[in-house]
Amino acid sequence: MSRIETDSLGQVEVPDEAYWGAQTQRSLINFAIGNERMPLAVLHGLALIKKAAARVNDRNGDLPADIARLIEQAADEVLDGKHDDQFPLVVWQTGSGTQSNMNVNEVIAGRANELAGNPRGGKVPVHPNDHVNRSQSSNDCFPTAMHIAAAQAVQNHLLPAISELSGGLAELSARHMKLVKTGRTHMMDATPITFGQELSAYIAQLDYAERAIRSALPDVCELAQGGTAVGTGLNSPHGFGEAIASELAALSGLPFVTAPNKFAALAGHEPLTTLSGALKTLAVTLMKIANDLRLLGSGPRAGFAEVKLPANEPGSSIMPGKVNPTQCEALSMLACQVLGNDVAIGFAASQGHLQLNVFKPVIIHNLLQSIRLLGDGCSNFQQHCIAGLEPDAEKMAEHLERGLMLVTALNPHIGYDKSAEIAKKAYAEGLTLREAALQLGYLTDEQFDAWVRPENMLEAGAKG
Ligand SMILES: O=C(O)C[C@H](O)C(=O)O
Numbered sequence: 001m002s003r004i005e006t007d008s009l010g011q012v013e014v015p016d017e018a019y020w021g022a023q024t025q026r027s028l029i030n031f032a033i034g035n036e037r038m039p040l041a042v043l044h045g046l047a048l049i050k051k052a053a054a055r056v057n058d059r060n061g062d063l064p065a066d067i068a069r070l071i072e073q074a075a076d077e078v079l080d081g082k083h084d085d086q087f088p089l090v091v092w093q094t095g096s097g098t099q100s101n102m103n104v105n106e107v108i109a110g111r112a113n114e115l116a117g118n119p120r121g122g123k124v125p126v127h128p129n130d131h132v133n134r135s136q137s138s139n140d141c142f143p144t145a146m147h148i149a150a151a152q153a154v155q156n157h158l159l160p161a162i163s164e165l166s167g168g169l170a171e172l173s174a175r176h177m178k179l180v181k182t183g184r185t186h187m188m189d190a191t192p193i194t195f196g197q198e199l200s201a202y203i204a205q206l207d208y209a210e211r212a213i214r215s216a217l218p219d220v221c222e223l224a225q226g227g228t229a230v231g232t233g234l235n236s237p238h239g240f241g242e243a244i245a246s247e248l249a250a251l252s253g254l255p256f257v258t259a260p261n262k263f264a265a266l267a268g269h270e271p272l273t274t275l276s277g278a279l280k281t282l283a284v285t286l287m288k289i290a291n292d293l294r295l296l297g298s299g300p301r302a303g304f305a306e307v308k309l310p311a312n313e314p315g316s317s318i319m320p321g322k323v324n325p326t327q328c329e330a331l332s333m334l335a336c337q338v339l340g341n342d343v344a345i346g347f348a349a350s351q352g353h354l355q356l357n358v359f360k361p362v363i364i365h366n367l368l369q370s371i372r373l374l375g376d377g378c379s380n381f382q383q384h385c386i387a388g389l390e391p392d393a394e395k396m397a398e399h400l401e402r403g404l405m406l407v408t409a410l411n412p413h414i415g416y417d418k419s420a421e422i423a424k425k426a427y428a429e430g431l432t433l434r435e436a437a438l439q440l441g442y443l444t445d446e447q448f449d450a451w452v453r454p455e456n457m458l459e460a461g462a463k464g
Pocket residue numbers: 096098136137138139229356
């Protein structure tokens with residue numbers, strides 16, 4: 001069953017059960033592209049704006065109090081997730097997000113009218129444009145919703161997940177701070193390091209990424225709302241931007257403020273581009289961690305085999321007993337996606353034409369996907385990889401003993417050239433360093449014991 005809804009182009013048939021109106025229905029018909037829905041976080045961001053706008057408009061005397069109350073009530077239902085099925089539009093629509101803004105305006109009006117005792121949908125007593133969209137344009141609402149959604153996702157999902165992974169690595173690092181193993185540079189044997197030291201690098205790298213993300217947040221907390229169509233604020237009252245930003249801050253608990261230049265807030269997306277750059281830094285860090293651990297876990301017989309990754313599931317459908325570094329694979333795949341998303345965001349953000357950037361949906365779709373993947377990735381990797389990861393101390397000791405670069409400890413005693421001769425002879429003739437050194441007559445057995453001590457080669461100022 002259907003009903004007739006109208007917009008400025010005429011009449012449209014809308015399913016009876018839908019709260020939306022003509023403009024949402026037209027978008028559904030005109031943009032049957034892909035199956036990427038507009039993220040719910042953006043739609044909830046828009047609903048929060050409608051609620052805040054109703055309050056400010058009510059206070060200013062720009063909306064009758066009963067209409068404002070109906071809008072707030074319907075917006076609250078949307079925010080509670082009661083109407084999530086009423087937002088069917090895809091990302092690949094108008095570049096300003098107008099159709100999703102209208103989708104939210106129509107659903108809130110459609111439900112408010114029902115709450116007022118009228119049939120679902122329609123424009124009486126609550127009109128989607130005149131009342132729900134009062135003092136607003138999609139051009140300021142949509143970027144505001146983008147910033148709200150991004151800030152909430154970073155604050156509530158990503159930052160706690162980074163701490164979780166960092167905490168797990170810190171615990172593992174502390175537990176193995178004295179476990180000596182061979183270091184590797186250029187993928188070749190180098191001087192010793194402890195497993196704890198090796199892991200401490202990952203924690204510091206995560207800290208850099210986290211700091212970059214945190215420092216992007218203040219600009220993301222600046223909101224375009226109040227700029228209306230082109231940034232001048234036409235059709236909104238004086239002070240509307242400041243008033244709605246503080247209303248949104250109070251409603252969300254996040255430190256939102258009005259953007260100092262509304263023209264830039266509509267036409268550009270520098271704050272979200274910067275945030276995406278910081279997410280790229282985190283993806284780069286996670287890629288390094290995942291790659292290192294799958295290398296160190298390679299084997300179990302014919303690889304490095306210095307760490308044992310948790311055996312979470314059978315790895316192969318054909319090779320019995322094989323276990324694969326699947327957590328590292330998932331983490332590095334999602335890092336690739338985030339790196340790609342950052343490229344798409346960069347292209348899209350560079351396409352501001354005159355007063356409006358019309359690549360907004362693709363920016364926020366990619367950005368929220370990156371935040372979600374990184375947050376889930378950090379938590380999942382902690383729980384299903386780091387928490388169950390154990391070093392193989394025996395294998396580490398074996399590699400250390402056979403390693404030729406312990407010879408570096410002899411540099412201060414016999415010089416680089418003689419030390420190099422020892423290493424080359426040991427490698428060429430399959431000897432230990434000790435055997436080669438003694439055969440060359442460059443030092444005694446006792447001197448070798450005193451000078452070549454991996455545990456004394458782990459910090460600045462140490463001399464073998
Ligand atoms: O939807 C609006 O409020 C404005 C639209 O994006 C436009 O600039 O044409």
